[in-house]
Amino acid sequence: MTMLKINDQRLLNDLDSLAQIGATADGGVSRTALSDEDLAGRAWLRERIIAAGLEYQQDGAGNQSAILRSSEADAKTLLAGSHIDTVPNGGRYDGALGTLAALEALRTIKDAGLALPYHLEAIAFTDEEGTHVGGLFGSQAMTGALTQEKLANPRGGRDKLIAGMQRAGLTEESIFSAKRDPTTLAGWLELHIEQGTRLEEAGIDIGVVTSIVGIRSFVLHFIGQAGHAGTTPMDKRKDALWGAAAFVQQARDVIIKQFPPGVVNCGVIEAQPGAFNIIPGVVELALEFRHGDDAQLDAMQKMLLDTAQSVAREHGLRLESEARGGVLPAPMDATVISAIESAAERLGLSHTRLMSFAGHDTQAVSKITPGGMLFVPSVDGISHNPNEFTKPEDCVNGANVVLQALLILAGVEA
Ligand SMILES: [Zn+2]
Known part of the structure; x- marks a missing residue:
């Protein structure tokens, strides 16, 4: 036929x-x-x-x-x-x-x-x-x-x-x-x-x-302390960018390892006040992640925000996070x-x-x-x-x- x-x-x-x-x-x-x-x-x-x-x-x-x-x-x-x-x-x-x-x-x-x-x-x-x-x-x-x-x-x-x-x-x-x-x-x-x-x-x-896939987005603020980039000893710094940088790495690793085929992106990182000679006091980071399953999105969200929290603590920083909407899968x-x-x-x-x-x-x-x-x-x-x-x-x-x-x-x- x-x-x-x-x-x-x-x-x-x-x-x-x-x-x-x-x-x-x-x-x-x-x-x-x-x-x-x-x-x-x-x-x-x-x-x-x-x-x-x-x-x-x-x-x-x-x-x-x-x-x-x-x-x-x-x-x-x-x-x-x-x-x-x-x-x-x-x-x-x-x-x-x-x-x-x-x-x-x-x-x-x-x-x-x-x-x-x-x-x-x-x-x-x-x-x-x-x-x-x-x-x-x-x-x-x-x-x-x-x-x-x-x-x-x-x-x-x-x-x-x-x-x-x-x-x-x-x-x-x-x-x-x-x-x-x-x-x-x-x-x-x-x-x-x-x-x-x-x-x-x-x-x-x-x-x-x-x-x-559904999409969720957050703005994270890692809050440390601005200071003199020369006179502040390395072990006394509360460098917000150290925390943000560690977060970007860990977020990547955890999504690859635990949430395939989910994806994560940190598309904006802004250090404030933003100068060669000032330790970054605050870093604003735009976080977006996607997955086709809503329960997995919940789990990704918890994992990413927990990771941000623990990284902030390790670096002597405070974390603020704010949801910025998204799309349902x-x-x-x-x-x-x-x-x-x-x-x-x-x-x-x-x-x-x-x-x-x-x-x-x-x-x-x-x-x-x-x-x-x-x-x-x-x-x-x-x-x-x-x-x-x-x-x-x-x-x-x-x-x-x-x-x-x-x-x-x-x-x-x-
Ligand atoms: Zn099309």
């Missing part, structure tokens, strides 16, 4: 065509959300959807959909997709691959004339990259997670957001109208490039995401995970489970419907860069897994 597969060339041609829109001199793409280039990309996507004979829809947040209806009128909707906006001078694959693979899967199912118990919808979410409100704009609007406050104080500035909304014909009212009723949804699937080197190094075709749904794995197996592709350490629309969508995500290899792990590259065969593999996983979730063998 031959298995239903996507049209390779149609997918690869679409990837090439979309990459021409907003193309930069060094081979990258600039289609920042709601820019003229993004609008041109959207117009192109709309045309491709209509040319495929699929139903086209745009919601109030500018999310664009291709829909293939089930003959059962009250069927739920199975969603797949990603985004087509990019960072400035980004790559051709981030977002575009997942969006066009979902569209290609729908075209393939339509061409095969299959009857499904679900409506299928391929969706491109507005502003995943955070040009305006700090990421996941369209997917959060769809799930109801976008707040008035985020729109009132967008990361990219209010004037820029208003201008973008006007260009795209969006209003605040329309954006909030994009919220969907979760009971109408059957599930969600996103294909994305890995943006890392784990698959490439292991020589594995498909990464099956188990969870998108988004675990993927077991049924969708197993559909992705079964699809990879049907196709003879190797696969492994891993966590996503970057944020994606799946983070928002999986909060309201069973969600799953898969990765294909990124050459050298390069992303958000003109040199971002995923081999054509990996793009095709990923799209075939999307197609087969949708069929498995719909309970159809083809």
